[in-house]
Amino acid sequence: xxxxxxxxxxxxxxxxxxxxxxxxxxxxxxxxxxxxxxxxxxxxxxxxxxxxxxxxxxxxxxxxxxxxxxxxxxxxxxxxxxxxxxxxxxxxxxxxxxxxxxxxxxxxxxxxxxxxxxxxxxxxxxxxxxxxxxxxxxxxxxxxxxxxxxxxxxxxxxxxxxxxxxxxxxxxxxxxxxxxxxxxxxxxxxxxxxxxxxxxxxxxxxxxxxxxxxxxxxxxxxxxxxxxxxxxxxxxxxxxxxxxxxxxxxxxxxxxxxxxxxxxxxxxxxxxxxxxxxxxxxxxxxxxxxxxxxxxxxxxxxxxxxxxxxxxxxxxxxxxxxxxxxxxxxxxxxxxxxxxxxxxxxxxxxxxxxxxx
Amino acid sequence: xxxxxxxxxxxxxxxxxxxxxxxxxxxxxxxxxxxxxxxxxxxxxxxxxxxxxxxxxxxxxxxxxxxxxxxxxxxxxxxxxxxxxxxxxxxxxxxxxxxxxxxxxxxxxxxxxxxxxxxxxxxxxxxxxxxxxxxxxxxxxxxxxxxxxxxxxxxxxxxxxxxxxxxxxxxxxxxxxxxxxxxxxxxxxxxxxxxxxxxxxxxxxxxxxxxxxxxxxxxxxxxxxxxxxxxxxxxxxxxxxxxxxxxxxxxxxxxxxxxxxxxxxx
Amino acid sequence: xxxxxxxxxxxxxxxxxxxxxxxxxxxxxxxxxxxxxxxxxxxxxxxxxxxxxxxxxxxxxxxxxxxxxxxxxxxxxxxxxxxxxxxxxxxxxxxxxxxxxxxxxxxxxxxxxxxxxxxxxxxxxxxxxxxxxxxxxxxxxxxxxxxxxxxxxxxxxxxxxxxxxxxxxxxxxxxxxxxxxxxxxxxxxxxxxxxxxxxxxxxxxxxxxxxxxxxxxxxxxxxxxxxxxxxxxxxxxxxxxxxxxxxxxxxxxxxxxxxxxxxxxxxxxxxxxxxxxxxxxxx
Ligand SMILES: Nc1ncnc2c1ncn2[C@@H]1O[C@H](COP(=O)(O)OP(=O)(O)OP(=O)(O)O)[C@@H](O)[C@H]1O
Ligand SMILES: [Mg+2]
Numbered sequence: 001x002x003x004x005x006x007x008x009x010x011x012x013x014x015x016x017x018x019x020x021x022x023x024x025x026x027x028x029x030x031x032x033x034x035x036x037x038x039x040x041x042x043x044x045x046x047x048x049x050x051x052x053x054x055x056x057x058x059x060x061x062x063x064x065x066x067x068x069x070x071x072x073x074x075x076x077x078x079x080x081x082x083x084x085x086x087x088x089x090x091x092x093x094x095x096x097x098x099x100x101x102x103x104x105x106x107x108x109x110x111x112x113x114x115x116x117x118x119x120x121x122x123x124x125x126x127x128x129x130x131x132x133x134x135x136x137x138x139x140x141x142x143x144x145x146x147x148x149x150x151x152x153x154x155x156x157x158x159x160x161x162x163x164x165x166x167x168x169x170x171x172x173x174x175x176x177x178x179x180x181x182x183x184x185x186x187x188x189x190x191x192x193x194x195x196x197x198x199x200x201x202x203x204x205x206x207x208x209x210x211x212x213x214x215x216x217x218x219x220x221x222x223x224x225x226x227x228x229x230x231x232x233x234x235x236x237x238x239x240x241x242x243x244x245x246x247x248x249x250x251x252x253x254x255x256x257x258x259x260x261x262x263x264x265x266x267x268x269x270x271x272x273x274x275x276x277x278x279x280x281x282x283x284x285x286x287x288x289x290x291x292x293x294x295x296x297x298x299x300x301x302x303x304x305x306x307x308x309x310x311x312x313x314x315x316x317x318x319x320x321x322x323x324x325x326x327x328x329x330x331x332x333x334x335x336x337x338x339x340x341x342x343x344x345x346x347x348x349x350x351x352x353x354x355x356x357x
Numbered sequence: 358x359x360x361x362x363x364x365x366x367x368x369x370x371x372x373x374x375x376x377x378x379x380x381x382x383x384x385x386x387x388x389x390x391x392x393x394x395x396x397x398x399x400x401x402x403x404x405x406x407x408x409x410x411x412x413x414x415x416x417x418x419x420x421x422x423x424x425x426x427x428x429x430x431x432x433x434x435x436x437x438x439x440x441x442x443x444x445x446x447x448x449x450x451x452x453x454x455x456x457x458x459x460x461x462x463x464x465x466x467x468x469x470x471x472x473x474x475x476x477x478x479x480x481x482x483x484x485x486x487x488x489x490x491x492x493x494x495x496x497x498x499x500x501x502x503x504x505x506x507x508x509x510x511x512x513x514x515x516x517x518x519x520x521x522x523x524x525x526x527x528x529x530x531x532x533x534x535x536x537x538x539x540x541x542x543x544x545x546x547x548x549x550x551x552x553x554x555x556x557x558x559x560x561x562x563x564x565x566x567x568x569x570x571x572x573x574x575x576x577x578x579x580x581x582x583x584x585x586x587x588x589x590x591x592x593x594x595x596x597x598x599x600x601x602x603x604x605x606x607x608x609x610x611x612x613x614x615x616x617x618x619x620x621x622x623x
Numbered sequence: 624x625x626x627x628x629x630x631x632x633x634x635x636x637x638x639x640x641x642x643x644x645x646x647x648x649x650x651x652x653x654x655x656x657x658x659x660x661x662x663x664x665x666x667x668x669x670x671x672x673x674x675x676x677x678x679x680x681x682x683x684x685x686x687x688x689x690x691x692x693x694x695x696x697x698x699x700x701x702x703x704x705x706x707x708x709x710x711x712x713x714x715x716x717x718x719x720x721x722x723x724x725x726x727x728x729x730x731x732x733x734x735x736x737x738x739x740x741x742x743x744x745x746x747x748x749x750x751x752x753x754x755x756x757x758x759x760x761x762x763x764x765x766x767x768x769x770x771x772x773x774x775x776x777x778x779x780x781x782x783x784x785x786x787x788x789x790x791x792x793x794x795x796x797x798x799x800x801x802x803x804x805x806x807x808x809x810x811x812x813x814x815x816x817x818x819x820x821x822x823x824x825x826x827x828x829x830x831x832x833x834x835x836x837x838x839x840x841x842x843x844x845x846x847x848x849x850x851x852x853x854x855x856x857x858x859x860x861x862x863x864x865x866x867x868x869x870x871x872x873x874x875x876x877x878x879x880x881x882x883x884x885x886x887x888x889x890x891x892x893x894x895x896x897x898x899x900x901x902x903x904x905x906x
Contacts, residue, residue, distance in 0.1 A: 369712075373716055383733060447630075451627055452631075466646050469882055472843065473878035476865050477649035477652040478645070561727030563844070596729075596733035604725055615788055
């Protein structure tokens with residue numbers, strides 16, 4: 001088990017900057033999720049930490065030992081590959097046991113651990129099969145089992161649950177999380193599924209275009225997103241954004257536009273701001289400190305457990321509102337919604353960074 | 358519908374006949390006694406004889422040439438795989454400047470007629486005492502087989518995901534060991550098929566072998582120079598001897614034949 | 624240079640050295656040999672160009688290539704389409720078709736000789752059927768045209784399978800959904816062939832063509848065995864000059880011409896082709 005420290009990591013593939021200066025410090029035993037859109041460099045970062053990819057610039061430390069130039073075999077790591085990389089010429093049992101065999105564990109110990117891992121991942125009946133005889137999801141579980149049989153200093157997982165059905169995924173999520181807590185192994189986990197990220201990660205690192213956007217707990221990412229990208233990427237449906245004018249009345253500041261006048265908590269020191277509000281933070285009734293806004297319904301998604309209302313605002317604005325429960329709205333109906341002022345986010349329109357008020 | 362079906366099978370039959378007839382007839386001719394062969398009214402012999410094959414092998418020293426042929430083929434395969442396999446691996450697994458130029462040059466070496474090389478090679482061989490030796494022919498055949506081995510192994514390796522190797526490296530093997538334990542076993546069937554094909558290439562090559570040797574001739578070279586001055590039925594016996602092993606070998610590689618070309622088209 | 628690049632070069636170096644020594648150097652010394660001598664540098668070539676046999680050899684080589692290559696291509700495509708229907712027993716047919724792939728040109732020539740020699744099976748059949756009373760001669764200086772066609776036929780028989788295998792591989796790599804989509808949109812069989820299959824097959828066709836054209840210019844074995852120098856070809860003259868006349872200079876000049884033509888053809892093909900469409904060859 002180890003702390004992992006990454007300093008100004010860069011990895012260029014010719015002109016493509018897959019990683020463009022990543023700094024990250026991961027605590028011993030922590031479960032960190034790498035979250036980001038496809039092609040943002042998650043796999044590349046994982047491969048750089050594993051040593052499979054020679055980095056262009058920067059350093060990687062495990063505890064206080066620099067491992068930047070250490071070959072993968074000397075790093076004492078474990079990895080689940082995005083494409084599983086389950087060896088086709090070995091039976092499932094041999095696949096899972098192979099890392100132990102390389103490390104020269106005694107036979108009975110190998111057998112014991114293989115059995116344990118197979119049970120955990122629900123693949124005990126498959127031990128005698130070859131990978132070609134497995135489904136994608138089963139192969140993926142073999143890959144996970146292979147990665148957890150030995151206790152590595154760092155466990156790297158690249159979308160290990162992407163190919164499982166919804167039910168199994170939910171179950172595996174909690175199993176993996178519990179297992180990680182019990183083993184206490186430092187884990188870096190790649191996903192682009194936000195639910196997975198939110199529920200599993202002690203901390204989440206959000207990436208875009210090879211750059212780290214924000215590194216924090218699920219609550220920090222959700223409640224105080226560092227920039228427009230993070231705010232928009234996390235949460236579903238996406239946060240509403242409006243580019244608004246700033247007006248002041250004495251010491252009070254307001255964001256004005258689209259038929260709304262939103263009081264701000266302080267001086268943004270800008271003529272314009274981007275105001276952000278999540279659909280779930282707009283209600284159909286006034287409560288606490290809310291701001292009324294009138295909107296015209298044009299499309300309704302009924303999910304029964306919740307209702308998602310797409311509306312038009314004046315000046316061509318669009319507002320999406322999420323109301324719990326099965327509520328009925330008419331298309332074309334004019335109705336009032338209430339924006340929760342405590343949940344309003346303000347961003348700088350130029351830098352797209354969050355403005356602290 | 359029926360007519361269509363009959364027509365289809367007729368075409369299939371025609372194709373099979375077109376490719377098989379010459380093979381069948383050379384076998385027939387090789388097993389026909391001399392007097393029957395020269396009798397214009399006897400298409401099918403009154404009995405079969407192994408006489409021509411026997412004489413070719415034991416009176417005309419065919420067995421010695423066969424052994425030399427096998428030696429040459431095995432040495433060439435050994436050298437070209439020892440030299441070519443690492444190159445094929447590097448061509449798929451590494452990126453480096455000049456890779457395409459190298460691939461292209463290796464490809465173009467295949468377009469140079471071997472006869473062109475045989476002449477100057479003989480001059481070199483004289484100097485190094487390799488003239489008229491098994492090793493000399495093997496080295497020349499290696500030059501013919503090596504480009505094929507590099508390109509084919511490279512396409513075989515590119516059909517095996519790097520990540521299998523990388524997974525092994527993550528779990529504690531060096532790159533070399535990961536190659537030996539993971540990639541090599543996965544590549545083995547394809548490699549065996551290409552080795553067999555290399556064998557056929559060497560086994561069939563005759564002109565370089567005849568230029569480079571006098572007394573240590575490979576089977577085809579030996580046949581070219583003895584059977585050609587013998588009666589026709591000896592020639593056919595020779596043809597049969599050369600055809601049979603190659604046909605057996607290709608039977609074993611037939612599963613990989615198409616995919617070998619298919620993979621390499623990527 | 625980075626570590627990985629060094630490793631890559633070290634892995635490739637033996638191959639490069641080997642090919643440089645066994646192909647590059649002989650090629651170079653061929654060049655030198657053809658151009659060197661007491662007389663003027665290009666005298667060998669001047670002699671060559673004044674020799675009628677050279678022009679004959681060039682003519683016959685070109686004629687053979689012109690007949691063989693197109694016929695092989697059409698036959699191979701038809702065969703590949705037939706085998707690719709995967710009818711019951713197709714793998715047996717596949718094996719039968721690929722048999723010539725395992726045979727050398729010498730063996731192929733011998734097989735052809737069994738059929739076409741004066742005592743060969745064609746003559747025997749015809750005589751037994753009473754259609755002819757004396758054997759038809761296919762070989763000999765008097766019957767150059769017949770020899771030419773027998774050679775062309777033999778080469779077509781021998782080397783079509785190579786083209787076939789490449790085309791079949793290409794055919795099998797075509798995504799079935801393209802054809803299914805065509806079915807849905809109501810393409811006729813002919814439209815499917817000309818609008819979908821053949822265009823998608825173009826890379827395979829091009830690489831097969833390149834290889835066959837190159838090898839067609841090296842044609843030798845079959846010609847030498849069946850017709851000797853009745854029908855001179857470039858590679859045959861190389862062999863004849865070196866072995867029979869013991870004239871390495873002239874042999875080298877012929878060799879140079881072959882290498883040059885080969886390079887020019889490769890260049891023409893490659894010009895319209897990306898290198899990934901290229902294919903390695905087996906004779
Ligand atoms: N070997 C390579 N050569 C060139 N470019 C590469 C290579 N590997 C990755 N890239 C590029 O680097 C960027 C990051 O790729 P990476 O695989 O890390 O993305 P990712 O975040 O894992 O995406 P996904 O979620 O789709 O798996 C992409 O633009 C990709 O095209
Ligand atoms: Mg990835």
